[in-house]
Amino acid sequence: MDLMVCVGSSCHLQNSRDVIKRFKELIEEYHLEGSVELKGSFCMGHCADAGVCVKYADEIYSVRPETADEFFKTTVAKAD
């Protein structure tokens, strides 16, 4: 399953790089290298939301670096 993080300019300002970095670490922590693929994405049209735009299993989420762990635990790790 693809875990897509927006790297457009708005999300970049919301520290999308830090979200990507944390997701990479979390994928390793949860041993999900085989099932979750981390990908970049251009704008998905949710710039007005409060965090970085993340798409997983066709759903769009808004994630901040400090909520990345919680999001990963409840959404990504749970679904797999």
Added chain:
Amino acid sequence: MDIMENITDIVQIKHEVLRRTAKHAFDGNLYEEYDKIPYEMIEGIKPQFRCCVYREREIVRQRVRMAMGKLPMDVLYTDADSAQVVHVIPCACEGCPITKITVTQNCQSCLAKKCVKACPFGAITSTPHGAVIDQSKCKKCGKCVAACPYNAIVEIERPCIKSCPVKAINMDENDIATIDPQKCVNCGACVVGCPFGAISDVSMMVSVIDALKKQDKEVVAMVAPAIEGQFGAATLPQIKQAIRKLGFDDVYEVALGADMVAYNEAAELSERRAAGEPMTSSCCPAFVNLVHKHFPALEKYVSTTVSPMVAVERYIRSIRPGVVTVFIGPCIAKKNEVMGNYVDEIDYAITFEELYAMLCAQGIEVEETEEAPEDATRYGKGFAVSGGVTGAVAQVLSERGEDANVKAQKCNGADECRKALMLLKAGKLPVDFVEGMFCVGGCMGGPATLMEIQKSKKVFDTRLGGAESVVENVESKGLDKANVHRHA
């Protein structure tokens, strides 16, 4: 600089949008000023290119979005592959109303009427004013085109559809071009091919400028070897200095990564030759996408060595962990390679067009900067032109005293790539090595270059200096220690 001199209005508009966006980003007022760019660029109420200034401004507005890393407003977000770089700007698409087979003014209304006789569907009638095709009967077989002794009947296709080597472009119910991301290899041929500039590539430039301004981490540039010749007479050391002036802490040559790739690919080729199986190159992202999306059965033949961009990035990270890495090249597909496969390794990929826009925004003249040393061999630099990968791999084999007589198929451009892969699939390509370069001429013919390849190649050829031994260059710099295999 004499670049952009013979450039079409389309490229000039794209450049102007990128330059103004870059300027505002450097000045730190982009988010207040970006919606003024259409009005800065298109003044008054007299249209220059389109039906009205309002449409012209709307097109500029969508271009500004793409320069800022967003998709055009009217593209359906949910349908797009997230790493898809090339997008139609629907408001800029003229929906070219082209009927495929057309009688031109060359028609002499001759007596022979070969066209009428050649048509198997009775679609052509002869009139005193020339032949007339009944489009409801025409099946676009092309027999009349071949039959006419005056070449008066022509077959024309929409330029976007014609330019696409993988048939990824279709039309929607309003004749507006659409791209099928399942088929698209992001080569950028249609970006160059559309005469209305209605297809363009999304940019990461603003994020790069943001990283340069923040200065909390070192930012390093990795420039593709095809940069040689892009700025006319300016030398590579001068270009590297100009890039530093933008705020980059250092500039590395991707040709150094090409040396690393040649070093490893030569060993991989020896193994595969011993096993009696062919290998293809893996440096061109559009070629790799072509195999992945259109010839999945051949994926096992693609070299498992990473591209020179990834190789040099891993080397940089091994000596300077924590830096922000930015690839700069002539290539649109490289952005897709970064987004789809290496988003957790490489930070950004931008094009020469975007680099030039940044230099213009900051008023940096390339020729005026002073000299600096070079890092790669002439063979690594050769990756920028068709035949260069094969040459570099053969060079490494010969330096190691192995059989350097590589039976290679050099594919120069998309059509040759496709043809070679079709033969390979059918088991009818008796070679050891397939070098796939999706753009004609190699990367120097890429869609985001600044200079026509005929001109830049002349400069490139005179500059092909640098170290002579790939093995020595790689081992003396400790480059052989970095991991250059896919999935580190």
